[in-house]
Amino acid sequence: MGVILEVKDLKLGFSKKPVLEGVSFNINKGEVFSLVGESGEGKTLLCLSLTKLLPRNTYYSGEVNFYLSDKKINLLNLSGEELRKFRGTKISYIFQESLASLNPFLRIGYQIEEVLIYHKKFSKKPAYLKSLELLKSVGFRNPQRVYLSFPHQISGGEAQRAMIAMALASEPCLLICDEPTSNLDLTVQLQILKLLKTKQEELGFSILFVTHDLSLVEKFSKKLAILHRGRIIEEGETENIFRNPQTEYTRQLLNSVFKL
Amino acid sequence: MIKRILKNKLGLSGLLIVLFMSSLALLAPFITKYEPTSLNIEEALLPPSSKHLLGTDSLGRDLFSRIVYGARISLSVGFVAVGIAVIIGIILGSIAGFFGRVIDAVIMRFTDIMLCFPSFFLILSLVALLTKPSIYLIMVIIGLTSWMGPARLIRAEILSLKEENFILALKILKIPTPTIILKHLIPNALSPVLVNATLGIASAILVESSLSFLGLGVQPPTSSWGNILMEAKSTLGVAPWITFFPGLCILLTVLGFNLLGEAIREELK
């Protein structure tokens, strides 16, 4: 098992407000790694920063090293054009607001095909067939209907499944999930997590699972890190941390989960 | 708030322009050597010189004084017309917003109908009805055709303010309705209207000068920037300064109010 992503001392912030004060962690190949932090801690910013998708006035420093067939590449040093080759191909994203992440003016099918056409150089018909296949593989019984739908015609859960299909279209090595289930109903949440787990075992990609909900983490990932006040305050095997939390903050988080 | 506008460069320039033009207008008698209407055919069509700052027109009248006195006309039309529009707008908008339902529907329909007419068409029609064009009636006419914007804004603000807790509290305390409307609702609803009014002054100035240019506004010999340009048409080739300066003044003044209005809008966001 090798490392696929190595984050070293990542610092991020806006001109007046630092957000991350030095974050480091490693994700191994085929591993599900959870990053837990409460709202406002900068989780989304962290996810975006890994491929330099930062808004205009942010500053950053540190290293984000991606290991591609034994080559170590610092993503933060790449140019926009070079980064484009990673995004949507080696590293994919799914976001919290599934419906908002889809362009309301374009059909779902088209938005999946885009990835295939621009990254994998598919032509129209093969892209169409492959997108139907992808939609089927994430559990849609009628992929044709979803393909032709516009975002406003499907539910949040369906949208998230479509996002997963989109993210997996190019067979990524790492899937970054930014609170993918926070906006969904409880039953749908579990469905999505199950889907992610199934796909991960099937295709073998790594997952960076960012959430504020510790209860989801227990069954879902083997490794875990806690983000607090811009730093990783605890990191390790999920089981160990749950049984033996090292910091007060972690203990508080665990308590709040189990009290419910 | 004024301090913050001063920090915004564009807003500051806008404010300065407006103040400059206003002072020109106010100080008109003190800064001009000549009367705007005194003819002197021998000195007709002279280019700008030390004697006549901006030159003279075809009848030998000093262009600088004509322009400065014209500023009085344009600015007063701007302020008064917008004042009238805002007052009508406040009255109709607050009644519609506060009483709601049928009254609101009727007033809004009426507003929609008025908005269907190209405003300049309406203004011209009303001007056509005047047997004798008068600057005061023109102010009223412009006011009567621009109240729709403020009315809608006030109505929208009042509709949302109506549900606020402090209004409900006033109602419980049995404060009489007119007091609620006048003392509490309207003052709080005014800020978007401020932007609209500032931009409205700019637009009113443009309308007045267009009307005067067409001969339907301020009549000569009283000078308005628009009617100076009307007379300048015939001497365009030989005396371009008569065309250039009044137009430039209109442009600057309108620009000033626009910049100021935009700055206020940015501030209120």
Place this chain on the structure above:
Amino acid sequence: MLRYIIKRLVNMVPLLIGISFVSFLVIHLAPGSPTSISLFNPKISLEAREKLNKLYGLDKPVHIQYFNWLKDILKFDFGYSLVDGRKVSSKILERLPVTLTINILSLLVIFFTAIPLGLYSGWKKGSFFDRFTTLFVFIGFATPSFWLALLSMQFLGVKLGWFPISGITSIDFEYFPWYKKALDFLWHISLPVLVASFGSLAGLSRYSREKFLEVLDKEYIRAAFAKGLPSSQIIYKHALKPVFLPVITILGLSVPGLLGGSVIFETIFSIPGMGRLFYEGVMMRDYPLIMGLLVIGAFLTLLGNFLADLAYTWADPRIKYSR
């Protein structure tokens, strides 16, 4: 979607009635009756005036006059001009095409100039281009159209001789082959179209810029970047449509402004259009003509709004395919 269109059309009916009512009201607020202009001509005897009154139905009570007039305009009969006795509808009809052509061309010019300008300013936010364009746009907004018309007439027309400054045809127009006629016409209306578009250009380019920046902040654009799509795909396929749609609505809303403006530049450039007809009507106090033009003007405004609305409804999948 058809239901939506029908609903909109039905909503327009009370507006149209209201328009006719207000137009009628506006004119009949005149101190003195509409034939009072004939007061200026001492040769018209009292008898003749009474005859005129009867002819125009002015001896009947006001509300009867209104209903008669309303009945007539539904048949497109706007009465007769006080100036030359011709049918108002014919006078308007012969001037309508020119004004419509100029205004439609202006809308096209605005559309194809303002939007790219606004989008590029937004894309390069804060750059020299952006700040320069913003300043240029503010100045354009503040420029009085008649002043611009005079200046362009003088410099582009007289001094440089690039464009003609009056009328819509050249002297030997009749002898031109059809394509030369078309070109000649276009050449003549170039300056008017330029002047007409200039002011609205400013507003629309600023609006496009604002909307573009708004759209770029949206989550689906961020997701598109996260997918690693090329910028061109993101701009043209993802960001344009959400910008275009509100812009089209604004274009529809700029019809009344263009119509009002046409009064000015048609008069300056001696274009035989509806705007100049309105001006002539006002100067001569030709009330039936003025009423007719008010109604037509308002109708065109409504039409412009309706078409823009229609385009929006057709283009926005959220409305077109509503649940």
